[in-house]
Amino acid sequence: MKTLEKKKFTFTDYWDRYSTITILAIMIIVFGILRPESFLTSSNLIKIVEQSSITILLGLGEFFAILLGGIDLSVSSTMALSGALTAQLMANAGMNPLLAVLIGVVVFGAIIGLLNGFLVTATGLPPFIITLGTQAILRSLVYIITDARAVSGLPASFSKVVGGKLFDVIPVPILVALVTAAILTIFTSKLQCGRNLYALGGNAQSAWYAGITVKKHTILAFCISGVCAALAGMVNIARLAAAEPNAGTGYETYAIEAVIIGGASFFGGIGKIPKVVIGGLIIGVINNGLNxxxxxxxxxxxxxxCLLILAVTLDRFFGASRKN
Incomplete structure (x- = not known):
C-alpha cells in the first residue's frame, strides 16, 4: 500500500497563513529597535490599539464590499455624516445619547449602505463608480448640514462612556472594535448568509445557480459596511467631543489597506475578519512609529x-492557490 507523500510547505502556504501577523511583528520589531524607550511601553501600545479602532471599524465594513470583488469608497464620508447627524441630535435637539447613537448607527449608517447596495444592483455599474459618487455627495451633505463648522456641546456622559475607559483601564473604542469584529466573525463563519457572501464573491454566476440571491446579498454587504462606518463615526465624535466636517477624510484608503494587508483578495471571495483587525493594527503601528x-x-x-501595492502584488502571485 502506497503512503501519501507529505505536501511541501511553500512560501505560498506561509503567505496565506501568516503574512499579516508577520508584517505586524516586523513593524513592531523595527520601531521597537528605533525607539525602544518610548514605542514599546504599555501606554503607547494601548494608544496604538485605541487609535487603530476607527481604522479597524472602517476596515471591517470595507471587508464585505471587497469580499464581493467590489469596493466602498464612501466609508469615510459615511463616518463623517453619521457622526455629524448624531452630534446634532445630542447637542442641538437634546436627544438622549443612547437613542441618538442607535439612530446614528442603525438608521443613518444602514440607510447609506442600503442606498449604495441598491444603486450597485439597480444600475449594474461597478461599485467603484457608485461609491465614488456617494462619497462626494455624503461629504457635501456634511458641509451643508454643519455649515462647515464643528458640532460641539456633546453631553459629557456620551464622551465619557464611548470615548472613555472601562474600569479606567481599557479604552471603550477598543472594546467597540473588538466586539464588532467578534460579531462579524460569527456572522461570516456560522451563519448561512455570511457564508453565502464568500460564495458570491468567489463566483457570482455559480452562486446564482446555487440559489443565492445576488442582489439581496450585495445590498446586505453594503449595509454592513455602512453600519460599521457609522460605528466609527460614533467613536470618532466621542474621542474628539465634537463632530468635525472634515472627519475621516482619506480614511477610506486606510480601510482598504487594512483589508488587503489583512489578507483579503481584491478579486473577491477570500478573507477573514480577525486578519482585518490585524491589518488595522499594522496601519496604526506604522503611523505611530513613523511619528x-x-x-x-x-x-x-x-x-x-508602497505597502498596499506590495500586498496586492503578493496576493496576485502567491494567493492564486487559494482560488484553485
Missing part, C-alpha cells in the same frame, strides 16, 4: 502606498 521617529506625514502616505 515617533520624526518622519513627515508625507512620507507616511508614501509608506502606506
Amino acid at each position: 515617533m521617529v520624526g518622519v513627515s506625514s508625507y512620507y507616511q502616505q508614501l509608506a502606506m502606498g
Whole structure:
C-alpha cells in the first residue's frame, strides 16, 4: 500500500497563513529597535490599539464590499455624516445619547449602505463608480448640514462612556472594535448568509445557480459596511467631543489597506475578519512609529502606498492557490 507523500510547505502556504501577523511583528520589531524607550511601553501600545479602532471599524465594513470583488469608497464620508447627524441630535435637539447613537448607527449608517447596495444592483455599474459618487455627495451633505463648522456641546456622559475607559483601564473604542469584529466573525463563519457572501464573491454566476440571491446579498454587504462606518463615526465624535466636517477624510484608503494587508483578495471571495483587525493594527503601528521617529506625514502616505501595492502584488502571485 502506497503512503501519501507529505505536501511541501511553500512560501505560498506561509503567505496565506501568516503574512499579516508577520508584517505586524516586523513593524513592531523595527520601531521597537528605533525607539525602544518610548514605542514599546504599555501606554503607547494601548494608544496604538485605541487609535487603530476607527481604522479597524472602517476596515471591517470595507471587508464585505471587497469580499464581493467590489469596493466602498464612501466609508469615510459615511463616518463623517453619521457622526455629524448624531452630534446634532445630542447637542442641538437634546436627544438622549443612547437613542441618538442607535439612530446614528442603525438608521443613518444602514440607510447609506442600503442606498449604495441598491444603486450597485439597480444600475449594474461597478461599485467603484457608485461609491465614488456617494462619497462626494455624503461629504457635501456634511458641509451643508454643519455649515462647515464643528458640532460641539456633546453631553459629557456620551464622551465619557464611548470615548472613555472601562474600569479606567481599557479604552471603550477598543472594546467597540473588538466586539464588532467578534460579531462579524460569527456572522461570516456560522451563519448561512455570511457564508453565502464568500460564495458570491468567489463566483457570482455559480452562486446564482446555487440559489443565492445576488442582489439581496450585495445590498446586505453594503449595509454592513455602512453600519460599521457609522460605528466609527460614533467613536470618532466621542474621542474628539465634537463632530468635525472634515472627519475621516482619506480614511477610506486606510480601510482598504487594512483589508488587503489583512489578507483579503481584491478579486473577491477570500478573507477573514480577525486578519482585518490585524491589518488595522499594522496601519496604526506604522503611523505611530513613523511619528515617533520624526518622519513627515508625507512620507507616511508614501509608506502606506508602497505597502498596499506590495500586498496586492503578493496576493496576485502567491494567493492564486487559494482560488484553485
